[in-house]
Amino acid sequence: MPRRTKEEAEQTRLALIKSALQLFSEKGVAHTTLMDISKAAGVTKGAFYWHFKNKLEVLEAITQEYALPLDEAAQQKLETMTPSTANLIEAITFYFETLEQSEALIAFQEVILFKCEYTDEFSALLKRDKDDLEKAREIFSAFITDMDESQWQGPRPDAAHIEALSQTLLNALVGGLFQWLTTRQGILSQTVTQAVRIILRGGGLKVDG
Amino acid sequence: MPRRTKEEAEQTRLALIKSALQLFSEKGVAHTTLMDISKAAGVTKGAFYWHFKNKLEVLEAITQEYALPLDEAAQQKLETMTPSTANLIEAITFYFETLEQSEALIAFQEVILFKCEYTDEFSALLKRDKDDLEKAREIFSAFITDMDESQWQGPRPDAAHIEALSQTLLNALVGGLFQWLTTRQGILSQTVTQAVRIILRGGGLKVDG
DNA sequence: ATTTACATACGTTCAGGTATGTATATAATC
DNA sequence: GATTATATACATACCTGAACGTATGTAAAT
Structure with missing residues (x-):
């Protein structure tokens, strides 16, 4: 027809x-x-x-349709929040709670991590993913940098330490998602939140609980 | 011929x-x-x-030839060491130092993470990877559990906390490898070691430096 | 003599792409 | 407002290369 x-x-x-x-x-x-x-x-x-035009265009359309909205929502959440460890944890928890409640978002992450070969034209996709992660890390860094003195256990650390901290945080999130997608054990947002607490505490921030 | x-x-x-x-x-x-x-x-x-027989068999052969030796070496290293944070850090550093000095090992990890679709027969490969990671986590847990009281900042935590800690540690390692393979920025073993310090400290262990 | 460690050739399937057909929505014209 | 023209949103058919697998050949090692 x-x-x-x-x-x-x-x-x-x-x-x-x-x-x-x-x-x-x-x-x-x-x-x-x-x-x-x-x-x-x-x-x-x-x-x-x-x-x-081809498969790559569909994958890009999938990203636009499914992944982008959550990314932007989480980002905007962080940008409007007042910088604190509690709010950082809340934003991250929000992201993974939303993720684990959406079959489509789970499927998308599965495709990106396990069902796609990043070669030829698709390597551009990996590069964009890299840029997105780098952007996320910068947002984390800025958020932590803007935190009040009261959020820290001791004296405020230098920028290099905050960068290492935010990078470690991001890596643990990626690794946590990776692990959950393969095992499907436990509740993603809870395990991730627990990891975030450990890392922020190890980075010198005050974390309740 | x-x-x-x-x-x-x-x-x-x-x-x-x-x-x-x-x-x-x-x-x-x-x-x-x-x-x-x-x-x-x-x-x-x-x-x-x-x-x-097919592609899968080659990939398995590649794993046997390139990846297994390092895995076993690192594992045996941990099993013979006396449990301490310093030794844990050293074993992990050893693993990633060896990794980043071998083009073949880097290529292997690239294939596993970015150049392979885990579907059909290849899903078995992902399952084995999952089991390997689970095994690594157990080894981490055992190693940390066996640590002397002197290694802890405060009182010795319960088993659940150690499990969460080792899981977070492993996730950060996976995420760190992921990040390094995409960006190739910095020295893998150094950034990873830095992350390990943060996490172990956040988990309640004494970390020098 | 037989098995080994390949080389060569072929058949079949199958995916991507393209070219073309077509009925209808929509715009243009009067 | 009716007619016409054109672009749209697909369906159908075909063409092409290529990858997998297999069957078979073969010369040397054992």
């Missing part, structure tokens, strides 16, 4: 994105064919090639 | 493994063809199929 209305076209676009994410997480990006995606979305390859 | 001697056959086997690792890290596992590997090793597909 040719020539749907604009809204119907957007529907099929979203259906393609959704099916792609589902199939990517099941079969991997490289082993998912464009016809697999099209079929699962109830259309043909013609529809796919109308909306997207 | 048919029918080489046993040693020559082992040579081509190792050449295939080496070429496979190289190509996997460049082009990704899925996008590397068996003829690519064979050609790079200076043989034909016939030689490949004589030594291996």
